[in-house]
Amino acid sequence: MASPSPAALAELKAALGPSGWTDDPSEIAPWVAEWRNKWKGDTPLMLKPDTTAEIARAVEICARHGVAIVPQGGGTGLVGGQVPFGEVLLTTRRLRAVRDVTPLDDAMTVEAGITLLEAQQLAAKADRFFPLSLAAEGTATIGGVISTNAGGTAVLRYGMMRDLVLGIEAVMPDGQLFNGLKRLRKDNTGYDLKQLLIGAEGTLGVVTAATLKLFPIMRSRATAVVGLASAYSAIQLLARAKAETGGGVEAFELMKRIGVEFALKHIPGVREPLDSVQPWYVLIELTSGEPGAAEAGMERILTAAFEEELITDAAIAQNETQVRDFWKLREEQSAAQRPExxxxxxxxxxxxxxxxxxxxxxxxxxxxxxxxxxxxxxxxxxxxxxxxxxxxxxxxxxxxxxxxxxxxxxxxxxxxxxxxxxxxxxxGLGRLKTDEARRYKTPLEISTMQAIRKAIDPQRIMNPAVLF
Ligand SMILES: Cc1cc2nc3c(=O)[nH]c(=O)nc-3n(C[C@H](O)[C@H](O)[C@H](O)COP(=O)(O)OP(=O)(O)OC[C@H]3O[C@@H](n4cnc5c(N)ncnc54)[C@H](O)[C@@H]3O)c2cc1C
Missing domain, CATH: 3.30.70.2740 (Alpha-Beta Plaits)
Incomplete structure (x- = not known):
């Protein structure tokens, strides 16, 4: 796609006013460099709107001039979809309003620039739980986790973002507003545009706000690390734990000894989780609405698994410090590889x-x-x-x-x-995996995705280098 014309850039600047854009290279630099330095992009203009109306105005101008846009949230994405290479960069980080929190609907509506951590905290303030959790939650935004259909550590019990969004507001590629901020659990009225936008990686529009599903706060939680001889035993243990708790397994995270060794060697503060050295480890987290039930369930499951030689060692966290230690070991698995x-x-x-x-x-x-x-x-x-x-x-x-x-x-x-x-x-696929995915998707899947995209964004101005 050709570079934006001077007329298009001037119109965008005038529409958003002096606080709504920058072309200062030093302000732009951190947002065009991927955080691990895997991609270093460039943009003629970074738009910084702080309302949905401003985004709608900007996208309409881009559509009229055929200007390509890369939407960006926290910039934590792992496949480079947030990095512009000549496109206009549109950050949603300034969309920070909390529209409403309605505990009786188990729902809250927040704008796209609220971080995942802030969303979790808002839910907790209303005595509710928002379950999506991942290591980048202090920076990743609601717009970003929706657009990548993020999963995280509690998918087993609560699902991915697809399962956690009740409604979406988005600016479509021609600048029209899609107001789909419904709080409904049931809405069988044909194709679901909200679900198309989830996981679209910025290719079908700009997500500006979302209504998120909230859950009751669990009243008991038990965390353990177990040692196992093989990954086969881990799968048996998972089935056992799910059946015994009636679906109360919230996290079940496997680690190989080599990854534990990397973490012990390279990450300060990481400790051996068990007295013995094991080929495989699982971090298990059980939760329950009933006080004490998760702890009792964990004891029961691990005792039986030990007697049946399904596991070879185990430690149940006795306090919050130990819980944090176990999770640190898991969350640092990726970072611990870097020095190697x-x-x-x-x-x-x-x-x-x-x-x-x-x-x-x-x-x-x-x-x-x-x-x-x-x-x-x-x-x-x-x-x-x-x-x-x-x-x-x-x-x-x-x-x-x-x-x-x-x-x-x-x-x-x-x-x-x-x-x-x-x-x-x-x-997601982003810049990194779109070509690779062509090898594994069927022609039917690719052509259907292309047809949907063409219907919604005929000029392909939204994140053009990403997806098919
Ligand atoms: C340390 C770490 C741990 C992680 N762990 C997990 C994990 O356990 N599970 C998991 O699923 N993921 C994990 N991730 C990936 C994580 O899901 C993404 O980094 C996150 O969802 C991206 O959010 P963001 O706001 O930073 O989006 P960005 O990185 O800014 O953007 C990501 C994509 O979404 C698009 N986008 C962003 N905002 C919008 C918007 N408002 N409207 C339309 N499109 C938009 C961008 O164009 C881009 O294609 C991890 C990432 C890190 C760095």
């Missing part, structure tokens, strides 16, 4: 029942392709979702290894496809 050199990262999912087989087969395939490579698999195994990361063999040539990333990823993704899995379980 870069890796080929994968965010994949397969059916839960097949995850252990997948891990065995993928690891054998990786070893055949890259002898000595280190596999650090961890993640939301309760959702069938693993961050399956491959690090350079010790003493290997890191640059040459990184150069084989594409071919190595194909090895992993082909195994994922054989297991009827997804090559992007959580993070």
């Amino acid at each position: 050199g870069g890796g080929w990262k994968h965010d994949v999912s397969v059916p839960v029942s097949r995850i252990a087989d997948f891990l065995d087969e993928a690891t054998a395939a990786v070893e055949a392709f890259e002898p000595g490579a280190r596999v650090s698999a961890f993640g939301h195994v309760g959702d069938g979702n693993m961050h399956y990361d491959i690090l350079c063999p010790p003493g290997g040539d890191l640059q040459a290894f990184l150069g084989r990333w594409e071919a190595g990823s194909k090895v992993v993704h082909d195994v994922v496809a054989n297991y009827e899995g997804s090559i992007s379980a959580e993070h």
Whole structure:
């Protein structure tokens, strides 16, 4: 797409006024550089509207002039979809109003620039719980977590953003306002535009506000780390825990010993979670509405699992410090890999029942392709979702290894496809994975997505480099 004309830029600036835009390179710089420095983009203009009406005005101008737009929230995305390369950058961070909180509807409506952490805090103030939680929650915005259909650590019990949004307000690619801020749990009136916008990665419009589903606060919570001989045992334990608690498993996070060792070595304050060294670990969190029930359930489940030799060691957190320690070990798995050199990262999912087989087969395939490579698999195994990361063999040539990333990823993704899995379980496709996804989506899926996009954004001005 051609660069925006001077006339288009002038009209945008006039419409938003001096506080609503910047073309100052020093102010723009942090927002065009991806936070891990994987992409460094550029933009002729960053729009900083603080109302939905301003966004509608700006998008209408862009549509009239055929100017491409990249929407951006907190900029924490992991696939580069928030980074402009010549497009106008439109940040929604200044959309910060809380429109309403209605506990009797178990709902609240907030604007897109509210961070995920702030949304959780607002819910807590109303004696309710907003369950989406992920390590970037202090910066990621509601607009961003909706647009990437984020998952996080409690998907097992509450689902992904698709399950947590009741209504959406968005500015469509021609500047029209879609007011879908409903608080309804039931609305069977044809196609659901709200669901199209969730996970659209900024390609179908700008999300400006959302009505989020709230839940009761759980009155008991128990957190444990267990040691296991294999990922097969983890899947058995998960099934047992779900059945025993009637669906009270909130988190079930698998870690491999190598990832625990990286965290112990590189992350200050991380401690061995158990007295013994184990090949695999699971962090389990149970919750219940009944005081004391989660703790009692955890004791019962782990005692039985130990007696049946399903698990080989366990520690139940006795206080908040221990809970935080267990979660720190899990949340630092990715950061702890960095000092070991870069890796080929994968965010994949397969059916839960097949995850252990997948891990065995993928690891054998990786070893055949890259002898000595280190596999650090961890993640939301309760959702069938693993961050399956491959690090350079010790003493290997890191640059040459990184150069084989594409071919190595194909090895992993082909195994994922054989297991009827997804090559992007959580993070979306963005700039990073759109081409790779072409290999695994069917022609029908791609052409249908293209047709939907064309119907909504015929000029393809919204985040044009992302998705099909
Ligand atoms: C440390 C860390 C841990 C993470 N853990 C998890 C995890 O456990 N589970 C998980 O699912 N994800 C995880 N993520 C990814 C996370 O979901 C995304 O980073 C987050 O959802 C993006 O929110 P953001 O506001 O930063 O959006 P951005 O990064 O700014 O944008 C992301 C995408 O959404 C689009 N977009 C942003 N705002 C809007 C808007 N208002 N309207 C339309 N489009 C918009 C952008 O164009 C871009 O394509 C993690 C990320 C980090 C950094």
